[in-house]
Amino acid sequence: MANSNNDIELLHAKSARSSSVKWLSVVAILMVSLMFVGLIKLGFWQLERAETKLNIAQQLILNQPLKLQQLPQDNIDNQLNKRDISVSGRLLHRYTWLLDNQVKNGKVGYQVVVAAAIESEPRLALINLGWIAAPVERTTLPTLKQWSGIVQLDGKLHVPTENPYTLASPETLEWPKRIAEIDFSLLEQHTEREIVHAVIRIDQASELGYDKQWRWSNRMTVDKHKGYAFQWFALAFTLLVLTVYFGFRLTREV
Numbered sequence: 001m002a003n004s005n006n007d008i009e010l011l012h013a014k015s016a017r018s019s020s021v022k023w024l025s026v027v028a029i030l031m032v033s034l035m036f037v038g039l040i041k042l043g044f045w046q047l048e049r050a051e052t053k054l055n056i057a058q059q060l061i062l063n064q065p066l067k068l069q070q071l072p073q074d075n076i077d078n079q080l081n082k083r084d085i086s087v088s089g090r091l092l093h094r095y096t097w098l099l100d101n102q103v104k105n106g107k108v109g110y111q112v113v114v115a116a117a118i119e120s121e122p123r124l125a126l127i128n129l130g131w132i133a134a135p136v137e138r139t140t141l142p143t144l145k146q147w148s149g150i151v152q153l154d155g156k157l158h159v160p161t162e163n164p165y166t167l168a169s170p171e172t173l174e175w176p177k178r179i180a181e182i183d184f185s186l187l188e189q190h191t192e193r194e195i196v197h198a199v200i201r202i203d204q205a206s207e208l209g210y211d212k213q214w215r216w217s218n219r220m221t222v223d224k225h226k227g228y229a230f231q232w233f234a235l236a237f238t239l240l241v242l243t244v245y246f247g248f249r250l251t252r253e254v
Contacts, residue, residue: 032243036236043232050225056081057222068157071121071196076159080198083157087200089118091127091208093146095191096176102131104211109133112144112210113182113199115191116153124191126182126199127153129209141176147208155200156214 056079068085095115102111112129132142160182177190184197202209 029243032239036239039232039236039239043229043236046225046229046232050222050229053225054222055079071118071123071125072157072198076197078159078161080157080159084155085157085200086152086154087118087121087125088150088152089116089121089125090150091116091147092124093144094175095124096144097179097187097190098141098176099128099182100178100180104131104213107133110142110178112176113179115187115193115195116200118153119150123194123196125153125196126187127155127208128158128199128201130202130212132210144176145210151208152206153200153202153208154206155202158199158201158214159197160199 066084068083068087070087071085072080092115097113098110099113100110102109109131111131114127114129115124116127118125132144135142179186182199184195188195201214202212204212206212
């Protein structure tokens with residue numbers, strides 16, 4: 001009789017243990033599945049980024065001999081980045097913005113952005129004249145140059161991307177105005193004119209501007225994106241193998 005009771009207790013204990021293991025297994029499977037799907041998505045996202053950059057690079061090669069002689073009209077997107085452009089117009093120095101918090105060689109400064117009236121074009125263009133060091137006192141603005149008359153504006157187009165983590169600079173009535181990023185709608189409010197949603201970064205060879213050693217926003221190459229994709233897929237595969245291994249051991253112990 002005692003042996004029978006012990007057997008029953010062992011069966012109950014084994015059943016309870018099996019039930020708890022099943023619940024833990026279900027929770028573990030759900031968590032692992034979410035992690036696995038997430039890693040796979042990250043891998044494919046990196047491949048998509050690599051494909052996008054490859055297409056942009058190929059487009060740049062195809063368009064390399066074609067220098068734009070007028071401002072872009074519609075469909076302004078990242079494919080216009082680094083596209084050569086040559087237009088002429090008048091710099092409107094009364095509309096000057098200082099793109100804030102631009103660090104170069106350990107020094108804090110600004111990028112000087114000036115509106116320009118382009119010949120035979122109703123819209124204004126934004127001309128980035130390059131980097132200038134900021135004075136020691138925050139309340140003091142740098143001394144800026146001015147160029148009068150019709151000037152040749154040779155450079156490359158840059159399509160800024162919105163940064164949701166950028167802190168807005170305080171609004172001031174005076175010019176030049178400090179800005180945290182290129183916000184076309186805000187700049188259009190300042191000028192009360194329509195502005196082309198791309199910026200001309202002046203060539204280094206131009207007599208206009210300041211320090212014009214440009215650094216483009218994202219220097220990740222196609223190969224780096226593919227490398228990151230491989231890492232994400234490798235992590236997903238490793239997770240799958242470990243899950244199968246420990247799952248098999250767990251079932252054997254039960």
